[in-house]
Amino acid sequence: MLTLSIAATLALTACSTSSPTPAGTSTLSFLTFETPALTAQFWDTSIADAQKATPGVKINKIVSPSADRNAYAKQLQASGQFPDLLASINPKDFIDAKLLMPFDKEWLQANFLQPEANSIKGATYIPPTNSQILPMVFYNKDIFAKNNISVPKTWAEFVGVVAKLKAAGVTPIELAGAEPWSASMPLVGLVSADVLGKNKNWVADRYAGKTNFTDANVVAAVQKQRDLITAGAFDKGALGVNYADANAQFLAGKAGMYPMGSWFIGQIKPEQAASFGTFMLPTDDGSLVVPFNVGGTTAVSAKAADTAKAVAFAKAWSLSPNNLKALIESDGAFPMFKNIKLEDFDAKVTPVYTDAFALVGQENTKVSSIGWVTNDDAMPPGVADLFYAVSQQLFTNGDVAGQLGALDKAWDKAAVK
Template structure:
């Protein structure tokens, strides 16, 4: 789920290491060899991918799958590079469908299979078709908090309204505690506060805002968006983030928060996989507060792998993708290590044999409850996904707005980038 900028040097290194070739070739035994673009994180290691691939291969006769590891976490950018060089993979893990489906590069799944297996069959559909199975979901972001630091500052409960949230921040700062951790050195991480505020205040009042932006009915320079961004600027100017936050890398921000250097942390629910097991009960979570205290869940339905429309053996590619996407062992790793919320029909958390924290269960309840769910700004993979390139523009604006009061200028740049991308 994490996105970073891809460099030409990384691409060259990745191609050299993976020995990437054309999408599919015969195995020499009447079978097929498929290429599969994945990624690696501290939670989803090389061992996880190797095991999950081997297990799915056993369920599909006469197929072998060769793993390609993206050299950065921006899989969309890497896949574009591979496609441009004639090496588009047969299978691609957790990409943004809209980036490739409009170019005819992806093969949709059979809708009957999707309907039969997933809780929200159309949760990440793009233009009425499902290009990645809706296997899991995330809340992006939640506001995680350290209960011991709250108690030290005599904060009795998680805030419900925005004014409560500001009061808690002020109280923590007065007690000598950094209110909010920010991994501002990585663009996607720097954007988390804005993702939360915009999702709550703008999409919470108009869930169709992103669709309306496509039709030109709304703009980033509108008053309601400016008002939401102003909240973020207030947090910065009041000193509610740590000193030097723009220089803190994402990985370090996790360590800072879990070691007690800040009281709160606005991050995607994948952080749940990083909650320290030995003192997990010290942590809680709440949603980005709204003016009136109403709950707005910034939601993203994720998924497993997309299938190339140009796969030499589409039947085998589809069979492998379906087998991988329904394997409970994969869900166990995603739940425990990456904080993913499973979206398979007919299963409870206990069915996966997982050991999760109370804060995970409390967070998952937002997914299972009836409430206001909106697309997390910049993270949707459905019809609310931004045009190609806009996520990076949004992240860059978030970093710029940390140190600049030029809200109008940064939002105007986003409008210009959007207009250019959708011409």
């Protein structure tokens, strides 16, 4: 039944034409996903742009039925339909099975500011084309001004802002709680700031058995999220709100703050930009920690129908100025090209974008955004999903240490070769 279901999905989502495929053309499948920013039109346009630079390639687009494209890719793998190209997956879920091809280092060095940023044991499976900060805390300037609230610099001040907004009858924090990945944003910010902010090597140390999720500093960071929940920082129905609805609610002034990845910048229209700003989730002592992720899109299957053309298409897609311009404008992507500066893209951005992008070039404490990076600091296969889910479980389960202990067990099991 699984195979039949996936086959049906592939048939419905693949881009095809009735015209015959020219001789010498390779047909490649490309697993994509759709969001309010990365629409079907975006993928169709970006694919067409890359095809111009890769003659002899026909793309069958596959759309993941959910935001969890890793899980869907695994389903396709199980049914013998692993895609030739994959958008924004976590390589660690697939490299042990030797399913992905690394990109050549000379090409990476020639084109990107941080060519090794996505490296896993010395190999890069996703080109480091752009970067993100996640989460940032977006806030409604009008609501803050109306209630005489200043941007908090410390965790104590942040808790005070939550109390003031709640007293004013405003939902303090918007949360897209229905989907684990989006529900995880406050937790990702807290652990990145409070744990990795003090030990950038925490993930490597966890692999080495030197640290644990049950360590006191991790428990304290996660307890902050539980405390926010019990303090009423989130709407009572937060676990029923999906990402698209959370975006709409926050932009409509239904909440004072919204922890979300910097890609949310693309959802803020120019005419709304004056009403919104961003700050980083504060630490106890007010030190600035920026959870950072150098990302990219196109991973290539080692078992692609034509690996040479798959690599050529992936490179063309990744180096396309048109594609990155679209990502800058619609998805708040921060470009990481070596030879093209932001102004060269001629992208239309708001002050919210430029203020956030400034953090990328500043000398500040950048750490891996825990659970999101696709390099050596990535969690073992499947563990990131469990980490995200803790954000939801904290609404009904106050046993913080117990939930983190379960994460330790899952990590140890998944990390065993």
